[in-house]
Amino acid sequence: MADVRLGIIGLGAEGGMYANFIAEGKVKNMVIGAICDNDPAKKQVAEEKYPGVPFYDNYIDMLESGDVDAVVTTVPHYLHPEMGIESLKRNIHALVEKPAGVYTKQVQELNDFAASKPELKFAIFFNQRTNPLYKKVKELIDNGEIGSIRSTNWIITTWWRPQGYYNQSEWRATWGGEGGGVLVNQAPHQIDLLQWICGMPKKVYAKVNYGYQRNIVVEDDVTAVFDYGNGATGVFVTKTHDVMGTDRLEIHGDKGKIVVDDSKKVTIKRLKQSEKEMSDSMDMSDVMKLFMGGGAGDIFTEEVLDFGNVWGEQHIAVLEDFASAIVEGTPLLAPGSDGINGVRLANAMHLSSWLGKEIEVPFDEDLFLEELNKRIAEEGKYPVRK
C-alpha cells in the first residue's frame, strides 16, 4: 500500500514539528498530504517550508479535497472531538492530539462515533506511550513482577512555564478557550501513563490552586489523592511553577517496588518473599536485625535500568505507529478510545476541587459540564459549552 498522506490541521509549534519530521523523511510510511490553518499568514510559511504541499484555511475543505488519507489535530483541545468526528465521517483516519477533549461528554461522542467506523484508524497522540522506559514499566506491572499494587506516587513538577508562556495567546489558560491549566495542557501525558500502567482510580480527591503563582484563572498547582477501590492509594502532584522540577514515580506492590527518576532511570526492587509472607513469619527481633544491622538488602534484589532521553523520537514513533496501523494493520499503541480515561481523571480532579470533596469515578458528567460552564460564564470570553 502507498504511504499515508497526512493532513496537518494547525501549523503551530506541534504541527510544525510533525511536518518537519515527515518532510525530513523521518516517518516511515507517511508523507504530508496537505496542511490546514485558519491563520492566513501560515499559508506563506507552509509554501516556503513544504513546497508543493496544498494549503487549506478550512479543515472541512481539506477533508473533502481528496488530498489526505488521515489527519492529525494540533488545535486547541476543545476542537479535538469535533475534528475527529468530521474526519472519520469522511472516511479519513484520525490521530487526535492529547487531551482527547476537555470534558468526557464530548470525548464520549467522539468515541461512540469512532466505534461506528471500525474500519478506520482512530488514535491519540500519547507520545509517552512509545517511550521505551514507560513501556518497560507497564510490562513489569502487567507481568506481576512487583505483585499487586498497593500505592502509586508521582511528583511531576517538571512542567515549568513562565508567565510569558501564558501570555502568548488569548485562549491559553482560560476556561472557555483551553478548559484548564496544567491538568489539560501539560500533565495529560503523565495522567494517561499512570492510568495506562496502574489502572483508573475509583475515587479522587484534589487540592487545586488556581492562579497560584501565575496571573491566570486556571490551575498551576495540583495535589491529588487516588483511591483505587481495593485499599490501594495514589498521590499525583503537578505544577508549572517549579523551575527545579521533580519527576519521580514510585509504584509499590506486595512483591516489590519500582521507582522512576527523571523519566530516565528505573530502579526495580523484587522481594524474595511476598510482603505478606514476611509479615506473617517475622517478629520484632527480626525487624531489628533487618533494619539496624544493615541487612535489608538481603530481602530483595535490585535492578537499575538507565534509559536515554532523545527529544522528538517519541513523536516520530507515534506517527509511525499510526501509519503502520493504516498501512499494515498493526494494533495501535494508543487507541483513540483510550483518551477518555485521562480526560476523566483530569475532570475528576477539577470537580473534586470545585466541590471541595472526594468524588467517585465515573462522576456525573452533566454536573461537571455545569461547573465548567459556570467558570466559562464568569470569565466572559467564550460561549458556554453544550
Next chain:
Amino acid sequence: MADVRLGIIGLGAEGGMYANFIAEGKVKNMVIGAICDNDPAKKQVAEEKYPGVPFYDNYIDMLESGDVDAVVTTVPHYLHPEMGIESLKRNIHALVEKPAGVYTKQVQELNDFAASKPELKFAIFFNQRTNPLYKKVKELIDNGEIGSIRSTNWIITTWWRPQGYYNQSEWRATWGGEGGGVLVNQAPHQIDLLQWICGMPKKVYAKVNYGYQRNIVVEDDVTAVFDYGNGATGVFVTKTHDVMGTDRLEIHGDKGKIVVDDSKKVTIKRLKQSEKEMSDSMDMSDVMKLFMGGGAGDIFTEEVLDFGNVWGEQHIAVLEDFASAIVEGTPLLAPGSDGINGVRLANAMHLSSWLGKEIEVPFDEDLFLEELNKRIAEEGKYPVRK
C-alpha cells in the same frame, strides 16, 4: 549542681534503652534515680541490671520517695499527660515520651499545668530534633535559604512492622489502649519534624486505611494533603507495610529546593534568581533552551550534604539536653509544650478520615474525642476517655 537523678517510669524497650545509656555513663549530668514498672517481674530485671537502684511498682510512690529529680515516661501514650502533671505537681521535672498524648484535650491540660510551673523543666522526647541533619534543614529554612515554602512532600514508609509486632501486647494497635496506629506510634517523629521545620497546616485532608495489610483495627497506611493557608500545600504518606520503605522529604521554596533522602543525604538547590523573577523575565524560547539544551544547571547551584546515621546517639542527646536544661539552665531543644502540635496534626488526619472531608486546624476537640470514643466503645476493650 549535682547530676540529675532520673526516675524511669516503664522498663520496656525504650525505658531499658535509656537506663542502659545512663548506666553506661553515656549521658552527661544524669544518673538513674529510680526505676518504676507496674509489672512486678521487672523488679528482678532492674535489680540485676542496675544494682542499688531503688525500684517502685507505683509511680506516685517513686515521685514522693525523694529518690528522683526528674522523670521520663516510657509508658502507653494515653498515660503521658497524667504522669507529666503528677510529676510537675510534686516539683519533679518531666520528660514525656512522644506522642505527648493521644488527643489534644488531654495534652492541653498538661501544657496548662506545666505553664503554671515555669521553674520546672518540661520536655518531650523528640529525638529526631537532635538529629544534625534535621537541625540543618530547619536552619536552612529559618534562614530563608530556599525562600518561602510552596510545598512540602514527605513519603515516610520506612516504619515496617510485621503482624508479630502488633501481636506483642494486648494494648497495641487498639483504639482504647493506644489510640491509633502509625500516626500515634511510629510517625510522630516525622509529624513533629515537619511542623517544626515547615509550620502547621491550616487545613488537612487524609485518606486513612484501617487494618489494610495487618490484622488490626487502627491505621497502617495514611495519605494526607496539607493546606498551609497561603497557597502552599503538603503531602504526607506513611505506612507500616512497606518492607522496602521510602524516606524522601522534599521542600520546595520560591528560591530553592531541599530534598532529603533516607534521612542521610540532603540535596540543596539554590536558585540564582527567585522563581518569580525568572517567570517574569523569560519566554518560551528561553524555556526550550533551559530544558532541551541541558542548561538547567545554570539557574541554580547544588550542594549535597551527607550525614552519618548513628543509632542511639539522638536518644542520648535528648537526655543530655534535658539534663543540661535542669543543671545549667540551657534552653530545651524540644519543649514539652511543642508536643501538642504533632498530636493536633495526627488527630486532624484521623478526624478528616472519620468525617470523610478536609478539616480546619485547629478542629473541634470535643468532636474528635467523641469520634475517638465511638471507636473505643465499638472495640469494647477499654473504657471511653473524658
